[in-house]
Amino acid sequence: MNYFDLDGITTPITSLTFPELNMEIHVKRDDLLPFSFGGNKVRIALEFLNDMRAKGKNCLIGYGNPRSNLSRALANLCASQGVPCKLLAPSEEHGGFIETANSRLVASLNTEVFRCEKYEVAPAVDAVTEQCRNEGLDPYYIYGDRYGKGNEAVPVRAYAKSYREIADGEYDYIFLPTGTGMTQSGLIAGALECGGKEKIIGISVARNKEKAEAVIERSVTAYFAEQGKAFTDRDRICVEDDWLCGEYGLYDAEIEQTIDLAFHRYGLPLDPTYTGKAFRGMLEYIRRNSLQNKKILFLHTGGTPLFFDYLASKSEKNGD
Amino acid sequence: MNYFDLDGITTPITSLTFPELNMEIHVKRDDLLPFSFGGNKVRIALEFLNDMRAKGKNCLIGYGNPRSNLSRALANLCASQGVPCKLLAPSEEHGGFIETANSRLVASLNTEVFRCEKYEVAPAVDAVTEQCRNEGLDPYYIYGDRYGKGNEAVPVRAYAKSYREIADGEYDYIFLPTGTGMTQSGLIAGALECGGKEKIIGISVARNKEKAEAVIERSVTAYFAEQGKAFTDRDRICVEDDWLCGEYGLYDAEIEQTIDLAFHRYGLPLDPTYTGKAFRGMLEYIRRNSLQNKKILFLHTGGTPLFFDYLASKSEKNGD
Secondary structure, X not given: OOOOOOOOOOOOEEEEEEHHHOEEEEEEEHHHOOOOOOOHHXXXXXXXXXXXXXXXXXXXXXXXXXOOHHHHHHHXXXXXXXXXXXXXXXXXXXXXXXXXXXXXXXHHOOOEEEEEOHHHHHHHHHHHHHHHHHOOOOEEEOOEOOOOOEOOHHHHHHHHHHHHHOHHHOOOEEEEEEOOOHHHHHHHHHHHHHOOOOEEEEXXXXXXXXXXXXXXXXXXXXXXXHOOOOOOOHHHOEEEOOOOOOOOOOOOHHHHHHHHHHHHHHOOOOOOOOHHHHHHHHHHHHHHOOOOOOOEEEEEOOOHHHHHXXXXXXXXHOOO | OOOOOOOOOOOOEEEEEEHHHOEEEEEEEHHHOOOOOOOHHHHHHHHHHHHHHHOOOOEEEEEOOOOOHHHHHXXXXXXXXXXXXXXXXXXXXXXXXXXXXXXXXXXXXXXXXXXXXXXXXXXXXXXXXXXXXXXXXXXXXXXXXOOOOEOOHHHHHHHHHHHHHOHHHOOOEEEEEEOOOHHHHHHXXXXXXXXXXXXXXXXXXXOOHHHHHHHXXXXXXXXXXXXXXXXXXXXXXXXXXXXXXXXXXXXXHHHHXXXXXXXXHHOOOOOOOOHHHXXXXXXXXXXXXXXXXXXXXXXXXXXXXXXXXXXXXXXXXXXX
């Protein structure tokens, strides 16, 4: 039984008035995708599950921190579709395990978590694969082979499809948070397929510009290679790392102010790791480049559980 | 500046397959209303703000616990519209103040909270009104006069309007959580105005059947009285209290199992106080009455912050 698919589901686009920029900002609310608090990772996790089925497999092996949105989306979709889910989780760098809303949800969703060191993922993939086979299962590792190669095109499909939901908007700019680059790669692929001319600007939340753009180039190339096509429009790739704020997970007072403004004025939840960091970067980009009379879309990539973690952590800091 | 209104916004209706009931259950996802985690209280709070403006006032006085969904919705809409917001909050019955996601949000939204005893609300309304006037403001108390009378029709408008979003569905049954009865009153009023014939069944989360139905009768009567009409269809009022689970806020293992099932299978967040309690009641009602071949809608009235409170509390109970 498959209890959820995306057929016929679109997410709303709301419009936020920014008088200080003399501008409207449209927000594609993928956080309102009606499954597991939505977000880009629900669309991407669905592509992995579809690919697993297409390859005749019956058990999914994920890789990621149980605190991540992808881990939660994979765990929930597997639970929804009755697919056994195993999660390879990198050991914690900074001492003990920190519990968050996502990790609590992953734990509640009957996902079997295997810890491994970051430098020995390949043998860990082998070991979990072996265990699945001993359980009579035929496993699928989301990232391809034991070295995490071969499946680069699959997550790109999510936003190549989803781009069609925004194509009619004829935006001048699309901004989004860019981490692994899977979502931005999909938007670029979708725009090329649909003839979209907008600038697609990823605000990096994890990597420097060079590295982030190189990963996107590989992903989009893999996506088109599947169709026997070459990807030659490298100038469509743009990641800005000026608002990375050090590294993944770090944030500053300006990001916090952006989160406050978005919630107070627009009832819009943002989190400091992805959407809040990227929204702040977008506002700065607009100011720096004096953009006017442009139609701008921000892709809200979800992460509602992170908003509530942030809310609780602020309260703890205040000694409440 | 008004940064949010409902013009052109509809929430999705998703369909959940329940093989054990041989039935589909449609869910109106008002939790996905794109402002402040949505829910019925956002629609109701908007009606209070519209009424405040219609009456030429410029400051809102609410009444309720800062942990409530209504307090959060009022505080956020006031912040969004630049309207000063004062909240009369009943003193805690059970000792110290318990912080929750809603109370944290209310605190962050610049809402001035005044504590009062439940048996002396009227003088507290007077005192806050006086203070507002001293600040040069012209205040509006959401519930009417100092005794909380006179504004019964206003919150009913929210779901009398919103009923039109579901009228085309031609449902046989609409189920929803019923607390104060404002939402159910609105649905009944809307159905009468649109000629809807479905059964509208409130699963009580707070009051016994008799008291809950009497409050709804007064509210719907007030709504139609504003239009110079009589409300005579008292047989349209139905509240079931068999699944109240003692009193407001209490829940049992069956409600917890319902919440688990809804999230695991459908990625649908429910909370133990409102939607989880009501969803469980609906499932039992369907079984008890052997409903088959009926088209059923569940109105998800929101409360995402309560889902995350519940998630954190479960984790604390487990000693994590």
